[in-house]
Amino acid sequence: MLQESILKGKIALVTGAGQGIGREIALTLAQSGCKVGINDSNRQSATNVAQEIIAAGGSSIVLVHDVSVASEVQIMYQAIVQEFGQIDIVVNNAGIILKNAFCEITEEQWDRIIAVNLKSVFLSCQTAASYMREQRSGKIVNISSVAGKKGGGFLGNTAYGTSKAGVIALTKGVARELGPFGVNVNAITPGFIETDMVKSMTNELRATILGGMALKRPGKPRDIANAVLYLVSPLADFISGEIMDVDGGLMMD
Ligand SMILES: NC(=O)c1ccc[n+]([C@@H]2O[C@H](COP(=O)([O-])OP(=O)(O)OC[C@H]3O[C@@H](n4cnc5c(N)ncnc54)[C@H](O)[C@@H]3O)[C@@H](O)[C@H]2O)c1
Incomplete structure (x- = not known):
């Protein structure tokens, strides 16, 4: 385990941090010394996580915003910078899943999943860049999915996979553009992770996925x-x- 003080005093923002993977990322960064902005569109869950951090002696702020909306993202960044003075680490984790077969996806569903899973990452990276370029430092991690490599997942469909593939391309492009300013940009492609997002999975599908890992x-x-x-720590300063893949040996590509 990394030293507890490795990120001492760093200011971090985690989107979709009210539950599941985002919650765990936020708690882990707080335990490692970060002051953490807890974004979620769900006020109650975001508040619970922030309270958990504060109760453990850390610092946190609740940021209830829909990250697919540009004005909301702007306000969210202004709020965290006003509270903590700067922004060092951003984890773009908020996401939704869509399970409909390709031929049944409506235009509205397509627009929504692209907005929440991909446009939000564009908006957040662009806003983070406006602060981090000036500081000449920063770490951004975007949460994609193995579905972004496979063109859909075991649960998520083509629209979900497409949104997550976009996150991969976006990450590489932003890494190239922000690298000269001392900003590292990386993505993680999780495989099958036990959260609410996958709780509707049948036992049969579960066995199939585990069999391939x-x-x-x-x-x-x-x-x-x-x-x-690891990616936001100094240990990964040369990685951008x-x-x-954090998937238990599923993709191996
Ligand atoms: N669980 C998995 O197996 C898995 C696999 C690969 C990738 N992922 C990705 O990891 C991320 C987290 O997934 P999870 O399993 O923890 O999901 P989850 O559904 O448990 O949590 C997602 C959180 O994001 C929030 N959110 C949704 N839309 C939002 C918006 N517009 N603005 C702000 N917050 C919003 C939700 O309120 C929720 O708290 C997602 O991007 C997901 O696509 C998950």
Whole structure:
């Protein structure tokens, strides 16, 4: 485990941090010394996570915003910078899943999943850049999915996979543009991680997925949080534009 003080005093923002993977990332960064902005569109869950951090002696702020809306993202960044003075680490994790077959996806559903899973990452990276370029430092981690490599997942469909593939390309492009300013930009492609997002999975599908994985177990939110911790730490200062599979040996590409 990394030293507790490795990120002492760093200011971090985690989107979709009210539950699941985002919650675990936020708690892990707080335990590692960060002051953490907890974004979620769900006020109650965001508040619970922020309270958990504060109760453990950390610092946190609740940011209830829909990250698919440009004006909301602007306000969110203004709020965290006003509270903590700057922004060092951003984890773009908020996401939704869509399970409809390709021929049944409506235009409205398509627009929504692209807005929440992809446009939000564009908006957040662009706003983060406006602060980080000036500081000449920063770490951004975007949460994609193995579905972004496979063109859909076991649960998520073509629209979900397309949104997550966009996150991969976006990550590489932003890494190239922000690198000269001392900003590292990477993505993680989680495989099957036990959260609410996958709880509707049948036992049969579960067995199929586990069968194709080297480690033969579902991931835990902590597995993703540990990878984020590494990527935002000084240990990963020379890593940028990397798409890291954290999937128990599923993709191996
Ligand atoms: N669970 C998995 O197996 C898995 C696999 C690959 C990738 N992922 C990705 O990891 C991320 C987290 O997934 P999870 O399993 O923890 O999901 P989850 O559904 O448990 O949590 C997602 C959180 O994002 C929030 N959110 C949704 N839309 C938002 C918006 N517009 N603005 C702000 N907050 C919003 C939700 O309120 C929720 O708290 C997602 O991007 C997901 O696509 C998950």
